[in-house]
Amino acid sequence: MAGAAPVLEDGSVLSRLDRGLLRLERGFALIAGLAVLSLMFLAVRSVGGRLLLNAPLSGYVDWIMQLMPLIAILAVSFAQRDGTHIRMDLLVAHLGGRALWLFELISVLLILFLMVFLLWGSWAHFLRSFDLAAPLWSRDSTIDIGLPIWPAKLLVPVAIFVLCLRLCIQAWGYGRALVLGLANPVAVPLVQDAAAQAAAEAETLGEKG
Amino acid sequence: TEWNVSVWGKRRAFTEHIEKLAELVSEKTGGEFTMNISYGGLSKNTENLDGISIGAFEMAQFCAGYHPDKNRAITVLELPFLGVRDLEEEVAVSNAVYAHPAVEREMAQWNARMLMTSPMPQYNLVGTGEPRDELAEFDGMRVRATGGLGEAFRAVGGVPTSVTASEAYQAMESGVVDTVSFAQHAHLSFGTINRATWWTANLNPGTVNCPVVVNIDAYDALSDAHRQALDESVPEAVAFYLENYGKLLQRWDEVLAEKNVQKVTIPDEELAKFREVGGQPIHDEWIAEMSAQGMPAQELYDLVQQTLEQHRASN
Amino acid sequence: MEPIEIGLWVSGGMLVLVVLGMRVAFAAALAGLVGLFIIFWSKRGFDPEQLGWAITVAAKTAGQVPHSKVASHELSLIPTFILIGYLAYYAGLTRALFEAAKRWIAWLPGGLAVSTIFATAGFAAVSGASVATAAVFARIGIPEMLKIGYNKQFAAGVVAAGGTLASLIPPSAILVIYAIIVEQDVGKLLLAGFVPGAFSAVIYALLIVGIAVVFKSVGPPVSGFTWRERFASLPAAMPILLVVVIIIFFVYNPFGEKAWGTPTEGGALGAFIIFLMALGRGMRWAELKSALIETAKLTVMIFTIIWGVLIYVRFLGFAQLPDAFADWITSLHFSPWAILVCILLAYAVLGMFMDAIGMLLLTLPVVYPAVMALNGGEFVSAEDSAFGMNGTMCAIWFGILVVKMAEFCLITPPIGLNCFVVAGVREDLSVQDVFKGVTPFFIADAVTIGLLVAFPAIVLWLPSLAS
Numbered sequence: 006m007a008g009a010a011p012v013l014e015d016g017s018v019l020s021r022l023d024r025g026l027l028r029l030e031r032g033f034a035l036i037a038g039l040a041v042l043s044l045m046f047l048a049v050r051s052v053g054g055r056l057l058l059n060a061p062l063s064g065y066v067d068w069i070m071q072l073m074p075l076i077a078i079l080a081v082s083f084a085q086r087d088g089t090h091i092r093m094d095l096l097v098a099h100l101g102g103r104a105l106w107l108f109e110l111i112s113v114l115l116i117l118f119l120m121v122f123l124l125w126g127s128w129a130h131f132l133r134s135f136d137l138a139a140p141l142w143s144r145d146s147t148i149d150i151g152l153p154i155w156p157a158k159l160l161v162p163v164a165i166f167v168l169c170l171r172l173c174i175q176a177w178g179y180g181r182a183l184v185l186g187l188a189n190p191v192a193v194p195l196v197q198d199a200a201a202q203a204a205a206e207a208e209t210l211g212e213k214g
Numbered sequence: 215t216e217w218n219v220s221v222w223g224k225r226r227a228f229t230e231h232i233e234k235l236a237e238l239v240s241e242k243t244g245g246e247f248t249m250n251i252s253y254g255g256l257s258k259n260t261e262n263l264d265g266i267s268i269g270a271f272e273m274a275q276f277c278a279g280y281h282p283d284k285n286r287a288i289t290v291l292e293l294p295f296l297g298v299r300d301l302e303e304e305v306a307v308s309n310a311v312y313a314h315p316a317v318e319r320e321m322a323q324w325n326a327r328m329l330m331t332s333p334m335p336q337y338n339l340v341g342t343g344e345p346r347d348e349l350a351e352f353d354g355m356r357v358r359a360t361g362g363l364g365e366a367f368r369a370v371g372g373v374p375t376s377v378t379a380s381e382a383y384q385a386m387e388s389g390v391v392d393t394v395s396f397a398q399h400a401h402l403s404f405g406t407i408n409r410a411t412w413w414t415a416n417l418n419p420g421t422v423n424c425p426v427v428v429n430i431d432a433y434d435a436l437s438d439a440h441r442q443a444l445d446e447s448v449p450e451a452v453a454f455y456l457e458n459y460g461k462l463l464q465r466w467d468e469v470l471a472e473k474n475v476q477k478v479t480i481p482d483e484e485l486a487k488f489r490e491v492g493g494q495p496i497h498d499e500w501i502a503e504m505s506a507q508g509m510p511a512q513e514l515y516d517l518v519q520q521t522l523e524q525h526r527a528s529n
Numbered sequence: 530m531e532p533i534e535i536g537l538w539v540s541g542g543m544l545v546l547v548v549l550g551m552r553v554a555f556a557a558a559l560a561g562l563v564g565l566f567i568i569f570w571s572k573r574g575f576d577p578e579q580l581g582w583a584i585t586v587a588a589k590t591a592g593q594v595p596h597s598k599v600a601s602h603e604l605s606l607i608p609t610f611i612l613i614g615y616l617a618y619y620a621g622l623t624r625a626l627f628e629a630a631k632r633w634i635a636w637l638p639g640g641l642a643v644s645t646i647f648a649t650a651g652f653a654a655v656s657g658a659s660v661a662t663a664a665v666f667a668r669i670g671i672p673e674m675l676k677i678g679y680n681k682q683f684a685a686g687v688v689a690a691g692g693t694l695a696s697l698i699p700p701s702a703i704l705v706i707y708a709i710i711v712e713q714d715v716g717k718l719l720l721a722g723f724v725p726g727a728f729s730a731v732i733y734a735l736l737i738v739g740i741a742v743v744f745k746s747v748g749p750p751v752s753g754f755t756w757r758e759r760f761a762s763l764p765a766a767m768p769i770l771l772v773v774v775i776i777i778f779f780v781y782n783p784f785g786e787k788a789w790g791t792p793t794e795g796g797a798l799g800a801f802i803i804f805l806m807a808l809g810r811g812m813r814w815a816e817l818k819s820a821l822i823e824t825a826k827l828t829v830m831i832f833t834i835i836w837g838v839l840i841y842v843r844f845l846g847f848a849q850l851p852d853a854f855a856d857w858i859t860s861l862h863f864s865p866w867a868i869l870v871c872i873l874l875a876y877a878v879l880g881m882f883m884d885a886i887g888m889l890l891l892t893l894p895v896v897y898p899a900v901m902a903l904n905g906g907e908f909v910s911a912e913d914s915a916f917g918m919n920g921t922m923c924a925i926w927f928g929i930l931v932v933k934m935a936e937f938c939l940i941t942p943p944i945g946l947n948c949f950v951v952a953g954v955r956e957d958l959s960v961q962d963v964f965k966g967v968t969p970f971f972i973a974d975a976v977t978i979g980l981l982v983a984f985p986a987i988v989l990w991l992p993s994l995a996s
């Protein structure tokens with residue numbers, strides 16, 4: 006499912022930017038993973054508390070709803086970096102050279118166009134829930150224990166902003182490949198044929214099992 | 215003019231005034247002003263105010279308890295044990311509070327204007343197992359109740375538990391909660407009545423307040439004739455709602471009998487004890503907290519009480 | 530332009546973007562954003578002065594969706610299910626299962642292949658993702674089958690097909706997604722997946738036994754395990770059973786009055802047990818970290834599709850397309866059964882080219898209301914309905930059918946993700962080999978789907994017990 010593809014690296018500015026951003030993205034992914042793990046502990050605490058102590062975790066649903074944006078959105082740029090977001094590559098897999106880079110460039114620019122608007126919209130969504138004059142700066146709260154929602158809403162524009170940076174790097178990478186007619190450009194996920202892609206994916210599962 | 219109206223769930227007693235309003239407005243304007251009512255297609259229920267604020271749709275319904283911080287002023291109507299006896303009284307106090315400048319100001323932040331209320335009866339409990347008709351039996355009871363109601367049950371040793379309305383049935387079935395507090399129509403539509411062995415007929419702990427609002431710009435942009443048609447139709451629509459809900463409440467006793475659910479009446483002295491710990495202290499706390507935030511809380515609270523008195527005096 | 534026309538044009542545009550290779554999530558979101566803009570602008574008569582207003586409202590409406598749709602209690606099942614799969618792998622559960630299946634049932638004709646099918650079915654009970662299941666068993670099952678002389682292509686086909694079981698047998702990310710889109714009880718749907726999943730496995734097994742009896746090219750049975758050896762293989766495979774039991778008891782307690790909790794809690798507790806096992810088997814921080822990052826990556830990929838497509842679905846809501854499609858379907862003068870079969874065939878064709886989750890998210894908002902309307906509406910009773918079941922049951926039944934179709938599309942050419950994965954793991958196998966090997970299983974799947982359509986009781990028996 007995860008169609009990750011290799012990203013080449015060298016000593017160029019572009020590649021250094023790529024790796025710099027990757028460090029941030031990997032950090033975000035780890036936070037997201039830890040948030041998944043905490044879902045598990047929350048449930049154990051909730052069920053255990055209910056069955057053993059008659060003290061269910063107060064606001065269990067509220068806490069989960071606060072965690073979900075962390076899990077579901079924060080790593081969006083990490084997945085864009087190596088092309089994990091799925092697509093139909095029936096057509097692109099048959100392209101090569103400049104035609105391919107042109108295609109990829111247009112696609113990345115379209116995503117960037119989309120993301121600029123979503124950045125605006127999600128920021129506005131955050132602002133509507135945020136009020137410097139209110140207690141806890143909150144103008145929107147969860148149903149059960151009244152947690153302020155703005156921190157969770159703020160995560161979305163943050164994640165999208167990082168994705169915009171990533172898209173700029175990729176646009177640069179593809180643009181450079183297009184202009185210079187490169188065969189193996191850095192800082193962008195390379196198109197593999199489906200089989201090679203699957204092999205790479207199976208590789209990530211390691212040898213255990 | 216065509217307005218988009220955002221509500222949620224399915225068509226039910228709780229949305230009948232909106233359906234009626236659409237019908238009346240279209241009739242009065244000869245089909246010139248229509249409303250397209252969408253059940254969940256335009257927004258998530260907790261974000262209807264956001265949608266109004268954006269201008270994505272012109273009219274919407276929401277409940278104060280879903281997001282108290284979005285609508286602090288009207289949470290006064292969700293305080294436990296306010297003493298509201300029936301739907302007519304609920305309409306009266308809602309209308310009075312909605313007309314208060316503090317509420318208008320707060321709604322204006324969302325570019326919203328109050329149109330009408332969706333009065334709901336008291337959120338009595340359905341429960342599994344042995345009926346609980348004494349206060350002492352509420353100790354350790356896991357109850358699905360939100361906001362001020364949850365606080366009231368906590369005050370007598372209950373354990374308010376978070377489950378969404380759509381999960382309430384599952385939660386009851388699985389013992390996550392022992393009891394669920396809902397209005398009658400919700401006990402029916404979420405199926406909690408099917409798991410219940412008893413229902414509290416007179417606990418009357420409080421209810422949830424769910425206004426219908428319109429986008430201010432859209433309202434102002436209406437032609438005079440259309441605006442008049444809309445305004446005039448509101449009382450009729452609410453009257454229709456009350457009549458329709460009244461029928462549902464009449465049927466309620468039959469439903470209880472049919473499902474073999476015991477009707478529990480709690481003795482007056484027990485109720486008085488509950489009100490003592492779950493009522494006034496929580497009211498005082500609300501007033502103190504909201505006043506600290508610059509809200510005319512005492513004024514709003516007194517307004518509710520006065521309106522109740524006036525309403526009873528005039529009947 | 531009428532909203533419905535806008536809806537059709539924008540949907541067409543989205544399909545073009547998808548075919549041209551734009552990431553599905555973003556193509557859908559872009560279509561949604563542009564569609565919302567056109568809808569809002571059309572409301573103001575395409576007045577140039579209102580252009581800015583329309584753009585603002587479209588951006589703000591679309592910008593709500595990522596947070597709004599993702600902050601959901603029910604959806605939290607998906608990351609949990611994905612984590613369980615990765616942890617089960619580190620806990621060594623996969624090999625233990627295969628070993629047990631081999632010792633108990635490999636004496637059948639085509640025994641090792643049958644064992645592989647049942648081991649994948651067992652693993653499916655902890656794994657929520659089909660592709661991961663296929664990848665794991667390509668490593669474990671295929672070498673053993675080749676060792677005793679199985680046809681290479683056939684062995685690969687067995688694993689590719691067996692892997693699909695993971696999305697029918699709970700936990701299943703896809704079933705959760707279906708439940709959310711159509712707003713049905715997640716627990717009941719997960720429960721409904723058990724029997725059809727097991728049923729699919731049995732049909733696969735029967736097919737293998739049949740092939741093994743007719744063609745001697747399929748490998749010989751493997752016998753000679755003593756009862757002592759058989760029982761010795763069980764303890765290591767037991768934890769799977771424990772997880773299955775927990776999930777069942779958290780959804781529906783077959784023996785007592787009350788279940789133990791909600792499906793969300795059951796899923797998370799299952800993950801916790803596997804987590805403890807993985808720790809016991811020597812998983813350390815480095816491995817946990819890579820499991821967490823992998824989980825995060827797969828999760829964000831799925832959720833990006835979810836919110837991306839839901840921006841498009843929000844636009845559909847404003848365009849009133851689902852209602853229009855439902856009206857159109859119910860106005861057709863064909864029997865409801867014929868229309869249902871056509872819908873399933875359309876899924877088979879679409880499934881050849883699309884991935885499962887994207888396909889469901891894109892089509893269900895339009896197709897589901899149509900199918901429900903076809904049956905007679907949400908509140909129809911079994912007697913008055915077209916398919917002989919009430920609204921809730923119809924939602925469950927159709928869900929299982931659709932998920933089975935989505936599974937089918939994982940093994941059909943040209944885009945059959947499971948086959949790609951199997952070929953990717955085994956260097957000696959080409960994708961064509963796997964597609965050849967998996968062909969017999971099309972028949973099994975067609976039979977399964979036919980039986981599920983003809984005998985809805987297979988699907989509905991268990992969930993109807995729970996209500």
Ligand code: NA
Pocket residue numbers: 652653654655656657658694695696697698699700701
């Ligand atoms: Na599964």
Ligand code: NA
Pocket residue numbers: 880881882883937938939940941942943944945946
């Ligand atoms: Na396919």
